Amino acid sequence: MNKTIDINCDLGEGGEFDADLMPLISSCNIACGGHFGDDESVVQAVRLAKLHQVHVGAHPSYPDTENFGRHSLELPAEDLKRHLHRQIDRVEKACKAENLPLHHIKPHGALYNDMRKQQTIADLILEVVTEREKELFLFTPPFINFTSELPKTISLWIEGFADRAYQNDLSLVSRKEKGAVLHDPLLISESVLSMIHNQQVLTLSGEKIKQTFDTICVHSDTPNALKILRLLRSKLVESGIKIGSKNEG
Template sequence: MPSMLNLMFSSRIFTPRIRFRGFRRGIHSFSSQRTMAPGLARKYEINADMGEGFGRWKMGPDEELMPLIDAANIACGFHAGDPSIMLKTIRLCKKHGVKAGAHPGLQDLFGFGRRKIEVDTGDMYAMILYQVGALKAMLDAEGVELSHIKPHGELFFYMQRDKAIMKAVLDACAIFKVPVYACQNPEQEAMCGEMGIPFQGEVYVDVDYSPEGKLVPVSQSQQVNPELCRTRALGATMTDNGLDMNGSEFSFGFKGKPFSICLHSDVPTVLENARAVRKVVDEANRAKFPSV
């Protein structure tokens, strides 16, 4: 009799390159006239990737971090997370009044969703529906609204490299009628606009930017500390500018619009980083958005 491990790895669930021909037509048939739910930031906010443990393995200090943030991006089981952790994280959001969003990723538990994996567009569409749909069912059970969707790690970079993948992901996101969060980039913002999806631009303070003003993968970024995060948050909120990995200044291009600042919960100093950024965000909101 074959072992359970052999059965698992021979199953189609672990072969995301299988083509589901029926999906390809469906991807392009969705109307760009969908009415999307409101949910964009009305002032500066902090979001963090949460629920990224698995089984008995814990990743970040979710319980301590949750009171310091405004929006949680909840892992949906592909790059991290499992059903019990997803439900626990939703309940933490509910307890602390934090917006609950979906954080779908590539099917890569071993690599934490940060490795390059080639996926067919039809499979990608199905994978995003599957992950966000699972979280949405749990949110419904807890009486919590789905706030937003934010693609995780390598999935974000894959979308930037391949516009067909970007469209497949956004076609799936459009079903849920909520904003999509992403590092500020004109290409994705434009495609979201064409599809009627609200785009929420982000600034990353614990990851580096390239000389072109593009986000750099976590593995290629310098180690951060609370003071560096504070300085980056201050520059973004006060001047709309950031510093690239060479120390040169560039503009984020928000032009006065509120944005979300992302923190990674797997960074060792995340709690100290969050406290430092929280002070900057609260002070900036009092100065720039006093009536919100």
């Protein structure tokens, strides 16, 4: 049976290799002002995605450019929702100008991690996505629960990370710890193949945890990101795995 996996990358974050990375992926998550980015960078990223027929997603975060969105912030719920909608609006406006649909939303950094740690943050993010009033995919880590029922317009894609180490509960190892970010393209490719073929993740402690994924991320700011994606794409094709969205067959 042929397998299909979506490969995504966080782009529009000021990296110098976006134009090289975009043809290697099937979905992109565009920084939209919370941790990085402005109208110009978003438009450039959306146009690049259109050129390579890559699904466009918004990558909103806590409003914290100083710390690249990697610190949790305590904000009133309505204020945070307003910030997130403003960021997503920026990507959606650029998509409309290019006659592209907004495909998904993927929270960034601390906001993404807080979805697992804080029920209120998970519920708030779902509220924001639901309030967009359209069909969207929401990228989440494993084991996310929401207080309310998932609307029919929203589909969850469980995301795995090619270039990050995992704890036994499938939370990411803190970037402050040694071994949190993976660099070896061959080892990363072998790990991703296991994630797809065997539905399992090898954790930092050596445990093998069962988990299926809908999309796999390579961060654009990971050292060797371009080499990682080139080799990963080659290994996936060699293994008979199609790169793209599952809902597209």
